Amino acid sequence: MNTLINFPISLIVLCSGFILILLGLWGMLTQRHLIRIIIGFSLMDTGIHMVMVSIGYVTGGTAPIINNAVLMSEASNLVVDPVPSALVLTAIVIGLGVTAVMLSFAVRIYKTHKTLMIDKLTESKW
Amino acid sequence: MIKRIFIFMMLGLMAIIFFNLVANYTENTSLSKLAQYYVENGPQEIGAANLVTAVVVTYRGLDTLGEVTVLFISAAGVGLLLRRKKGKQNNNQQQNKSVKEVANIHKSSSEIVETATELLLPMIILFGVYVFLNGHLSPGGGFQGGAIIASGTMFLLLALPESHISRLLIAITESLSGFSYVIIGVLGMVMAGGFLDNRFISSGTYGNLFSAGAIPLIYTFIGLKVGFELSAVLDRFRKEINNEEDDPV
Numbered sequence: 012m013n014t015l016i017n018f019p020i021s022l023i024v025l026c027s028g029f030i031l032i033l034l035g036l037w038g039m040l041t042q043r044h045l046i047r048i049i050i051g052f053s054l055m056d057t058g059i060h061m062v063m064v065s066i067g068y069v070t071g072g073t074a075p076i077i078n079n080a081v082l083m084s085e086a087s088n089l090v091v092d093p094v095p096s097a098l099v100l101t102a103i104v105i106g107l108g109v110t111a112v113m114l115s116f117a118v119r120i121y122k123t124h125k126t127l128m129i130d131k132l133t134e135s136k137w
Numbered sequence: 138m139i140k141r142i143f144i145f146m147m148l149g150l151m152a153i154i155f156f157n158l159v160a161n162y163t164e165n166t167s168l169s170k171l172a173q174y175y176v177e178n179g180p181q182e183i184g185a186a187n188l189v190t191a192v193v194v195t196y197r198g199l200d201t202l203g204e205v206t207v208l209f210i211s212a213a214g215v216g217l218l219l220r221r222k223k224g225k226q227n228n229n230q231q232q233n234k235s236v237k238e239v240a241n242i243h244k245s246s247s248e249i250v251e252t253a254t255e256l257l258l259p260m261i262i263l264f265g266v267y268v269f270l271n272g273h274l275s276p277g278g279g280f281q282g283g284a285i286i287a288s289g290t291m292f293l294l295l296a297l298p299e300s301h302i303s304r305l306l307i308a309i310t311e312s313l314s315g316f317s318y319v320i321i322g323v324l325g326m327v328m329a330g331g332f333l334d335n336r337f338i339s340s341g342t343y344g345n346l347f348s349a350g351a352i353p354l355i356y357t358f359i360g361l362k363v364g365f366e367l368s369a370v371l372d373r374f375r376k377e378i379n380n381e382e383d384d385p386v
Contacts, residue, residue, distance in 0.1 A: 069166065086180070087173055104204050107208075111215050115218040115374075
């Protein structure tokens with residue numbers, strides 16, 4: 012029981028993040044369907060966000076918002092690191108933009124080739 | 138086959154790297170020096186209760202401007218890739234017809250869906266506005282509020298696929314809010330400490346809606362810009378599915 016209490020919560024988030032990164036990489040490398048490759052990219056993106064957030068966690072910390080529960084004078088002992096959260100906010104938005112552009116490329120490829128399987132898109136193969 | 142082996146070898150090596158990172162991981166027990174500075178001086182310097190907002194909008198404000206630019210470029214890229222012209226459509230009319238028939242199946246929505254949309258859509262947009270106006274006090278901010286507004290657009294496009302979204306309105310709001318964001322940044326440079334400094338407006342009472350200087354203003358512009366930009370992207374994809382033509386802007 013004692014080990015369960017001492018087990019750091021952020022380790023779970025960190026492990027899940029790394030697993031998601033590996034899953035996303037596997038999907039991007041082995042799948043032949045463009046939509047599945049994009050899903051793999053999104054999974055990897057989410058995994059990276061989870062790893063970054065978990066690294067900013069401080070034991071017993073709460074959200075970095077000053078209010079009645081977290082007073083200004085003792086805030087630095089109570090809150091988690093706000094910098095990784097801000098970074099992840101940026102990363103999520105960039106990931107969204109990249110995914111949107113990838114999806115519109117997929118739409119364009121489907122319109123010109125009538126397929127989304129990358130085995131059949133041979134003109135850029137070397 | 139040999140490709141598969143290489144892929145699994147690579148994934149295995151990545152897994153070893155990750156395993157070492159996890160095995161040597163110890164949770165932080167105190168903040169890093171930079172975070173310590175932000176947490177201790179952020180509330181007095183910036184006046185924002187939400188420290189993540191203080192970091193995003195002022196301390197790292199230039200990154201956020203770059204982020205908004207990246208989002209704008211990606212929205213422009215989607216617009217360029219999914220551009221539709223009248224002449225092109227005649228070439229593959231046969232295929233258009235079949236697509237249109239498929240799209241027509243989804244077109245009419247029932248009375249219940251229509252009424253529910255009219256009831257819920259203003260509330261969703263109001264919630265988005267609430268989230269970006271209170272970005273300096275509570276969890277949320279311009280990007281989150283903008284995403285909620287865009288989810289309202291998504292809801293509208295799913296429930297009433299025929300509804301028309303004015304591209305002119307989107308273009309005007311988006312460019313004006315982006316322009317105002319940069320103007321506020323320059324005002325901060327002229328009247329306060331530097332680019333995107335929020336202290337050129339009096340910071341008000343700490344913890345009130347009208348506090349933290351220019352942060353609510355900046356987040357309003359970011360929220361509007363992100364919301365309308367994402368709505369434009371969704372509208373592009375909708376037009377692609379329904380095979381509609383672009384409005385002339």
